[in-house]
Amino acid sequence: MFKVLFDLLRYNREFLLGTLLILIILALIACSFFAPYGENDIYVVIPDMPPSAEHWLGTNSRGQEIFWQLSISMRNTLMFGVVVAAISRVIAIVVGLVSGYIGGRTDQIIMAVNDTLGALPNIPILLLLVFVLRDQMTWPVLALTAALLGWTHDSRLIRSVALSLRTREFTRHAAFSGMRTGQILFREHLPYVMPIVFFTTMNNLIWAIGLEVTLSILGFSDINRPTIGGMIYWANAHSAMVAGIWWWIAVPMIFVVILFLGLFLLAMSVNEYIDPRSRLARMGA
Amino acid sequence: MMNATLAPERPATTAPVDVLTIKDLKAYYINEHFGVRREVRAVDGIDLTVRRNEVYGIAGESSSGKTSLIKTLAGAIRPPMRVVEGSVKFDFGGKHIDVYGEPAKMQAARWQHLSYIMQGSMSVLNPVRRIKHAFNNFAYRHMGLDATAFRRRVESHLDRLGLDASVLEAFPHQLSGGMRQRVTIALATVCEPEFIIADEPTTALDVLVQQDVLGLIKEVQGRLGSSVVFVTHDMSVHAAITDRLAIMYAGRLAEEGPTQALFDRPQHPYTAHLIASLPRIGDVSTRKSLAGKPPSLANPPSGCRFHPRCPIAIERCSKEVPQMLPSATGGRVACFRAGEVSMQ
Numbered sequence: 028m029f030k031v032l033f034d035l036l037r038y039n040r041e042f043l044l045g046t047l048l049i050l051i052i053l054a055l056i057a058c059s060f061f062a063p064y065g066e067n068d069i070y071v072v073i074p075d076m077p078p079s080a081e082h083w084l085g086t087n088s089r090g091q092e093i094f095w096q097l098s099i100s101m102r103n104t105l106m107f108g109v110v111v112a113a114i115s116r117v118i119a120i121v122v123g124l125v126s127g128y129i130g131g132r133t134d135q136i137i138m139a140v141n142d143t144l145g146a147l148p149n150i151p152i153l154l155l156l157v158f159v160l161r162d163q164m165t166w167p168v169l170a171l172t173a174a175l176l177g178w179t180h181d182s183r184l185i186r187s188v189a190l191s192l193r194t195r196e197f198t199r200h201a202a203f204s205g206m207r208t209g210q211i212l213f214r215e216h217l218p219y220v221m222p223i224v225f226f227t228t229m230n231n232l233i234w235a236i237g238l239e240v241t242l243s244i245l246g247f248s249d250i251n252r253p254t255i256g257g258m259i260y261w262a263n264a265h266s267a268m269v270a271g272i273w274w275w276i277a278v279p280m281i282f283v284v285i286l287f288l289g290l291f292l293l294a295m296s297v298n299e300y301i302d303p304r305s306r307l308a309r310m311g312a
Numbered sequence: 313m314m315n316a317t318l319a320p321e322r323p324a325t326t327a328p329v330d331v332l333t334i335k336d337l338k339a340y341y342i343n344e345h346f347g348v349r350r351e352v353r354a355v356d357g358i359d360l361t362v363r364r365n366e367v368y369g370i371a372g373e374s375s376s377g378k379t380s381l382i383k384t385l386a387g388a389i390r391p392p393m394r395v396v397e398g399s400v401k402f403d404f405g406g407k408h409i410d411v412y413g414e415p416a417k418m419q420a421a422r423w424q425h426l427s428y429i430m431q432g433s434m435s436v437l438n439p440v441r442r443i444k445h446a447f448n449n450f451a452y453r454h455m456g457l458d459a460t461a462f463r464r465r466v467e468s469h470l471d472r473l474g475l476d477a478s479v480l481e482a483f484p485h486q487l488s489g490g491m492r493q494r495v496t497i498a499l500a501t502v503c504e505p506e507f508i509i510a511d512e513p514t515t516a517l518d519v520l521v522q523q524d525v526l527g528l529i530k531e532v533q534g535r536l537g538s539s540v541v542f543v544t545h546d547m548s549v550h551a552a553i554t555d556r557l558a559i560m561y562a563g564r565l566a567e568e569g570p571t572q573a574l575f576d577r578p579q580h581p582y583t584a585h586l587i588a589s590l591p592r593i594g595d596v597s598t599r600k601s602l603a604g605k606p607p608s609l610a611n612p613p614s615g616c617r618f619h620p621r622c623p624i625a626i627e628r629c630s631k632e633v634p635q636m637l638p639s640a641t642g643g644r645v646a647c648f649r650a651g652e653v654s655m656q
Contacts, residue, residue, distance in 0.1 A: 196435040197446075203388055204423045204450035214449055218440045 035300060042300075045292030052101060052286050059098035064091070066099045066253050075272055085274040088265040093258075093278050100253040101282060104236055107170055107254070111235035112228050114174035119181040120224060124212045126182070127189025128198075138186070145179035149238065152176065157247040166249060173238055181227040185220050192216050222297075229294035233287055240283060255279045330403065331507055331539045332362040332385065337398035339384040352610045354380035354393070356563040359636060364506075367533060367540045369554030369571065371547060371586065373606050377563040378543045382509050385541075386428060387411040387418045402426065404506045424454040427500040429510040429529075436496045437484040443495055444480040451502050466502060473498050473528060490521035494528065501532050508533070508540045514549060526553050547590050551575060556643075559583050562607050562617040565636060569643020579645040581653040582618050616647070624649050 070090030078085040084093040126137040243256020262275040341352040354377040400411040404425040467477040514522040558568040567580040578584040604621040619629035639645040
């Protein structure tokens with residue numbers, strides 16, 4: 028495992044760059060634990076100060092320092108993404124493996140549900156739920172909702188692999204020796220699909236964070252919980268661009284791009300590691 | 313010390329005991345699409361017995377129903393295949409099991425009394441898991457041992473099969489084809505089963521490794537006193553390993569008998585042709601091949617299924633189905649003109 032990581036860092040430039048970008052984000056998040064101000068405290072510093080030695084990323088019109096706002100926002104946003112990715116991974120794995128292995132009518136029914144959910148437009152559904160639930164729409168509820176919408180593509184992908192695993196000799200062998208279905212799925216098939224799970228997780232994380240940022244910018248989330256989208260929402264609410272406070276909008280944008288780029292590069296290079304053909308292409312074969 | 317944990321070797325009995333008895337077994341693949349019913353009669357009326365402590369060979373062309381037959385007798389069939397008629401009964405040292413009468417009992421007997429060496433050693437082992445997991449998953453619960461005793465038992469078993477205990481920590485891709493096949497044999501025999509089914513275990517191997525694997529199967533079989541059903545289309549492998557041999561053609565048995573007698577004096581014209589197709593050292597004449605193709609099992613010919621390709625077929629062959637009757641060489645044969653074919 029460590030050897031693989033070391034090799035990737037050494038020979039794969041995308042992986043190296045992706046790791047560096049993610050390390051920047053993680054360092055930023057680590058800073059949030061040492062913040063001198065509470066996350067919702069306002070007018071603790073002089074408002075509207077441009078970036079300087081004293082205020083690294085400047086201050087906003089609400090009298091908050093943008094660096095500390097950014098670090099807590101990044102933590103909350105990433106947390107949201109991780110929760111969504113984790114829940115939707117569990118659903119995708121269970122649905123994909125069961126559907127692919129059992130097959131037949133069960134598979135047809137599960138896949139019909141899967142495809143129906145996959146065809147639903149996500150943003151309008153979430154907006155509808157936000158309007159209906161209003162104050163009950165806390166971030167865990169939002170995360171759960173997003174997770175319930177975000178597993179369909181990956182469960183199909185896992186199912187396609189499970190379909191081929193089902194006819195492999197080792198599966199027949201396992202069934203013949205008397206292993207139960209659950210044991211076969213968990214012990215024999217799950218390790219096989221782990222690389223796919225690993226790489227789809229990154230894409231799912233990007234999707235979830237994008238969703239959260241979109242909803243927050245529009246103000247459809249808890250505005251008192253600092254997030255990347257929430258920062259941009261507040262900046263818009265104070266007409267930051269008109270007032271010339273460009274750093275208020277630019278900083279969260281730059282950092283969310285860094286996060287996306289890092290995750291994307293990691294997903295891409297891991298994908299390349301998993302697919303032997305692209306590895307061969309890299310070696311010039 | 314090591315041997316104290318091992319079960320005592322089974323005493324070799326003098327009287328032949330039938331471990332497996334198959335009576336008039338019919339298993340068809342039945343498909344129904346848009347109201348049209350299609351039957352593929354892969355196993356169509358087979359009677360046979362396998363004795364204790366013997367290697368019983370099943371030979372035949374591709375699509376002659378060999379694999380369907382052994383799947384059926386192992387109780388490992390899935391829809392659309394179904395047993396239409398007949399019975400499969402095992403006798404594991406006084407423990408009687410009717411495969412299609414008591415499926416639950418069969419499930420419990422698998423691996424412990426009945427194991428399977430499958431075709432294609434490459435894919436029998438899960439490529440992403442270490443070998444030890446295969447032993448733990450397949451054999452552990454059948455042995456009734458605690459983890460350390462089980463591990464010791466597996467290691468001593470591997471040792472007797474000429475494998476180092478370190479293979480347990482290896483992934484399948486780290487082993488050679490021959491080693492992998494040895495591991496599968498070890499996996500199938502670790503519970504010391506009375507009955508072993510070997511489905512073309514040597515097909516993907518080169519001749520030297522093949523020799524090695526055959527020797528190993530024979531050796532394990534001799535030590536355990538088990539019965540082995542050995543399936544392959546390779547007649548030379550049958551000549552090397554089996555005690556008795558059955559020839560399958562289009563879902564039915566054509567001939568059965570002691571291997572040596574079958575090779576010396578084949579009674580069925582199909583057997584005679586199979587044997588004539590084998591190359592022999594020093595013989596430079598061109599090998600004769602049989603005209604035609606194996607019949608479709610969905611729509612088999614009437615009467616004797618071999619009659620369209622048979623060089624000595626008479627009119628009766630296309631009308632009546634020949635029964636398996638005792639032959640002149642101590643076996644059984646299903647042919648109206650048994651013994652009348654001459655190859656040379």
